[in-house]
Amino acid sequence: MGCGTGMVTLELADHFDECLGADIYPRSLSFAQANLQLSGRKNVAFVHSDLFANAEGKHDLIVFYPWAPAEDSLPLVARFLDQAPDALDPEGTIVLITGSDSHSGDQMVFDTVTKACVSHDLRGSREFMVSYRMAQNPRSIGTISAFVLRRDGRSPSHAGLSPVRTVMNKGYAAFLARRTMAAFLHNKR
Numbered sequence: 001m002g003c004g005t006g007m008v009t010l011e012l013a014d015h016f017d018e019c020l021g022a023d024i025y026p027r028s029l030s031f032a033q034a035n036l037q038l039s040g041r042k043n044v045a046f047v048h049s050d051l052f053a054n055a056e057g058k059h060d061l062i063v064f065y066p067w068a069p070a071e072d073s074l075p076l077v078a079r080f081l082d083q084a085p086d087a088l089d090p091e092g093t094i095v096l097i098t099g100s101d102s103h104s105g106d107q108m109v110f111d112t113v114t115k116a117c118v119s120h121d122l123r124g125s126r127e128f129m130v131s132y133r134m135a136q137n138p139r140s141i142g143t144i145s146a147f148v149l150r151r152d153g154r155s156p157s158h159a160g161l162s163p164v165r166t167v168m169n170k171g172y173a174a175f176l177a178r179r180t181m182a183a184f185l186h187n188k189r
């Protein structure tokens, strides 16, 4: 969900029979289509969709990384968490990746995810994926973390992912996909 230029979707496609990337922004989707053609993959489709409006079916793994700072993305995250459980296979996993530059923003995301877990019978764990120092305030630490959510009764344990530093480039997409797969496969066992 929110596939953008499709880099993470195309990385994840190695591990699944079929992958669907959805995004609300048509220009990103045209880049995703171009990247798909360049990749030569046959198991990926991209669709224009506001969250799950046109993303039909039940999915084994739903990944969403809204990217906006925590405070700004809360309504979108809440809407995503409201819709995603209905689009999830009973044995499926939701990976919600959120970034936060402040403790209060982080707490707000945490509260939003917790509330959604209670209303939708989801359980989960949280993996910190990246930590970084803020350029404008080096004493402040920003984080990117992944909430790994499954249906209640199939509670995942921690995948044991440790904080690392990285940069935003193609390597980053591969890195995100690898970490997502590690959390997904660990919680399937």
Ligand SMILES: C[S@@+](CC[C@H](N)C(=O)[O-])C[C@H]1O[C@@H](n2cnc3c(N)ncnc32)[C@H](O)[C@@H]1O
Pocket (backbone or CB within 6 Å): 001, 002, 003, 004, 005, 006, 007, 008, 009, 022, 023, 024, 025, 028, 049, 050, 051, 065, 066, 067, 068, 076, 173
């Ligand atoms: C951080 S970017 C994702 C980048 C992507 N993972 C990649 O590899 O290029 C977040 C994406 O979410 C999309 N988005 C935001 N709101 C959305 C919505 N309501 N429905 C679908 N996609 C949305 C944005 O257009 C943007 O492409």
